[in-house]
Amino acid sequence: MTMFTGLAPIQIGVAEPSTNSTSNASASGEPEHARVVIVGSGPAGLTAAIYAARANLSPVVLGGYEAGGQLMTTSEIENYPGFPDGIGGPELMGLFRTQAERFGARVLDVDVDRVDFGSRPFRLWAAGVEYRADAVIVATGASALWLGIESETRLRGHGVSACATCDGFFFRDKEIAVVGGGDTALEEALYLTRFATKVHIVHRRGSFRASKIMIARASEHPKIELHLNRTVAEVVGQDRVEAVQLSRTDEPGEETLPIGGLFIAIGHRPNGGAFREWLPSDETGYLTVDGETTESAIDGIFIAGDLHDHRYRQAITAAGEGARAAIDAERWLETAGAVSDEPATLAAVL
Numbered sequence: 001m002t003m004f005t006g007l008a009p010i011q012i013g014v015a016e017p018s019t020n021s022t023s024n025a026s027a028s029g030e031p032e033h034a035r036v037v038i039v040g041s042g043p044a045g046l047t048a049a050i051y052a053a054r055a056n057l058s059p060v061v062l063g064g065y066e067a068g069g070q071l072m073t074t075s076e077i078e079n080y081p082g083f084p085d086g087i088g089g090p091e092l093m094g095l096f097r098t099q100a101e102r103f104g105a106r107v108l109d110v111d112v113d114r115v116d117f118g119s120r121p122f123r124l125w126a127a128g129v130e131y132r133a134d135a136v137i138v139a140t141g142a143s144a145l146w147l148g149i150e151s152e153t154r155l156r157g158h159g160v161s162a163c164a165t166c167d168g169f170f171f172r173d174k175e176i177a178v179v180g181g182g183d184t185a186l187e188e189a190l191y192l193t194r195f196a197t198k199v200h201i202v203h204r205r206g207s208f209r210a211s212k213i214m215i216a217r218a219s220e221h222p223k224i225e226l227h228l229n230r231t232v233a234e235v236v237g238q239d240r241v242e243a244v245q246l247s248r249t250d251e252p253g254e255e256t257l258p259i260g261g262l263f264i265a266i267g268h269r270p271n272g273g274a275f276r277e278w279l280p281s282d283e284t285g286y287l288t289v290d291g292e293t294t295e296s297a298i299d300g301i302f303i304a305g306d307l308h309d310h311r312y313r314q315a316i317t318a319a320g321e322g323a324r325a326a327i328d329a330e331r332w333l334e335t336a337g338a339v340s341d342e343p344a345t346l347a348a349v350l
């Protein structure tokens with residue numbers, strides 16, 4: 001969640017490539033070859049690591065420079081089962097990592113910048129080091145899009161949020177503003193009416209791009225007020241959100257809206273850049289999976305978490321997908337994988 005409570009974050013990663021990460025070639029000079037490489041160290045990646053490690057697959061996690069993922073930016077999570085009093089995001093992700101390492105997962109805080117999924121073993125490059133894998137689980141998550149103004153960044157976690165499901169509960173009996181004009185923004189606004197005394201929807205255009213049904217629901221809701229043709233120029237407040245200053249986009253004019261919370265709902269960017277050449281995505285850039293499983297279009301490559309799930313976007317659902325991906329990878333390795341040095345199956349991609 002969002003309200004920073006002064007919890008001391010557990011340091012679970014480094015911002016620079018770890019020195020370990022550059023010394024992973026085998027003694028023969030050959031690139032390291034793992035049964036399973038997991039890309040990403042958020043809830044999906046680290047849960048996959050726990051399951052793969054406990055299946056004796058000795059996974060290597062190329063966890064990214066943003067070690068721990070999105071929850072590292074939040075101080076209080078109240079909806080992750082098992083923690084009735086809530087838990088800090090960094091603390092939770094530290095526990096995920098400790099649990100994965102306890103069973104033998106090796107976690108390296110490096111970004112994968114290139115892959116070759118066209119032949120077996122699969123090849124991945126991170127911080128100039130090549131890794132080879134029989135199976136790969138891709139769990140690189142998604143990043144919330146922000147407005148990019150200084151006051152918004154400063155007040156993130158102090159009343160500015162990008163997740164109504166995660167943080168709505170903290171805004172009981174307050175006036176809230178939601179920024180955005182798509183279905184997600186209107187869904188978030190409707191959800192927030194359960195807690196807020198009033199929800200203001202701020203959208204820069206004169207009409208919404210959301211579906212008709214969502215527009216009707218939002219416009220008719222007694223707690224929702226629409227502010228079209230307006231953008232947020234400034235979030236007002238020193239230690240917590242007190243108001244937003246809006247600028248009109250259709251004519252000169254500014255106004256100040258007193259609020260206690262601001263939800264930015266202008267979209268997410270899935271972090272699939274290194275894989276796009278190989279793995280199909282939908283029209284919004286989220287990688288796609290094969291039906292009910294976590295299998296990608298390439299045999300032996302599995303996808304988990306927010307990188308493909310734009311519907312639920314929760315730590316528990318991402319963790320659940322990590323578990324599913326590790327089980328899928330383990331079963332695939334047992335039956336089809338690891339032995340073949342034939343080209344990877346690209347039928348569904350090509």
Ligand SMILES: Cc1cc2nc3c(=O)[nH]c(=O)nc-3n(C[C@H](O)[C@H](O)[C@H](O)COP(=O)(O)OP(=O)(O)OC[C@H]3O[C@@H](n4cnc5c(N)ncnc54)[C@H](O)[C@@H]3O)c2cc1C
Nearest residue numbers: 040041042043044064066069070112141305306313314315
């Ligand atoms: C402010 C905020 C508050 C939230 N609060 C809650 C909450 O209270 N409860 C809840 O359930 N959910 C909450 N969420 C949502 C939750 O954080 C996500 O749903 C969850 O983290 C998704 O997990 P993930 O593993 O799929 O991806 P992420 O957590 O996004 O992790 C992605 C990982 O991939 C790595 N990565 C990215 N690119 C590369 C690359 N090229 N190479 C290697 N690694 C890479 C990153 O370093 C990171 O480790 C919140 C989100 C935000 C932003």
